[in-house]
Amino acid sequence: MSVTPLAAHLSARPAAFRGRIGRDARSGHYAVPRRYRLHLATADPDCLRIAVTHSLLGLERACPVTFLSAVPDCPDGGHSALRPLYDASAHRYTGPALAPVLSDDWSGRIVSSHGPDIARDLARHFGGGRPALYPCGAESEIEAVERMCAQGIEEAAQRAGAADAEAAERAAALDTLLTTLGVLERGLGAHEHLISDQITAADVELWVALVQLDTVHRHHLDAAAVHRIAGHPALWAYARRLAAHPAFGAHLDLDAIARRHHARCQGLEAAGAAVQILDWESHAADGTAARSQVNRP
Incomplete structure (x- = not known):
């Protein structure tokens, strides 16, 4: 199917963290199996996209997943289970602790809470030998x-x-x-x-x-x-x-x-x-x- 891009920009929920997984240590967060963990509430569409991507790539061992409740349990719409990660990752963070989250188990901090970036990084840096979800040229x-x-x-x-x-x-x-x-x-x-x-x-x-x-x-x-x-x-x-x-x-x-x-x-x-x-x-x-x-x- 040939798709013509729309002129308007893609709207997305603002993400508190936009770190990326890279190819080596100079990138800050380099790809190492079992270093990272996903935190997902699959009733949320951003999380559902990541969960499907993760399963298509067969990353259950390389990047474990913690599944969260469908309905956030904090008054501000965040997840209490994610609050320690948010607090450790940003000094005096006052926003809601939202999913999705990709965290770094080595540092105990958040790498990214931006769904599209997380999905792309999983596919590009952990997807070797697995289905090409982002084929070259597409x-x-x-x-x-x-x-x-x-x-x-x-x-x-x-x-x-x-x-x-x-x-x-x-x-x-x-x-x-x-x-x-x-x-x-x-x-x-x-x-x-x-x-x-x-x-x-x-x-x-x-x-x-x-x-x-x-x-x-x-x-x-x-x-x-x-x-x-x-x-x-x-x-x-x-x-x-x-x-x-x-x-x-x-x-x-x-x-x-x-x-x-x-x-x-x-x-x-x-x-x-x-x-x-x-x-x-x-x-x-x-x-x-x-x-x-x-x-x-």
């Missing part, structure tokens, strides 16, 4: 898919379901969402993957966006809008196939996503809440079995 296409998912799907879906927005604004946002889905539908065609003949980071990005669209955003859309969103058979068949892949389905915890949504959501539920697009639990049966082997709060 970086611009992957970045374009990231922008499409962030702006054309997630942001557009939020605006389309915003109860305090004008009807015209909601209609325009829905049109943006449907246009984006249409582009992706035509791009997929009969292909199994988005930009290559194998799974790449673009597939991880799009799959998580589709999970959020069906399990979170549709709750604030009317039924007619959800039926129009569902009218992209190639796209949802693609989402269903990936959900059956253990690296994806193992991290799909629908109950956790629902609890996180209800704890954070300030919008009004609409008729679309009753119109589920995919039966994720059924399609992710293999992944669910794998997830039962992991101790999660």
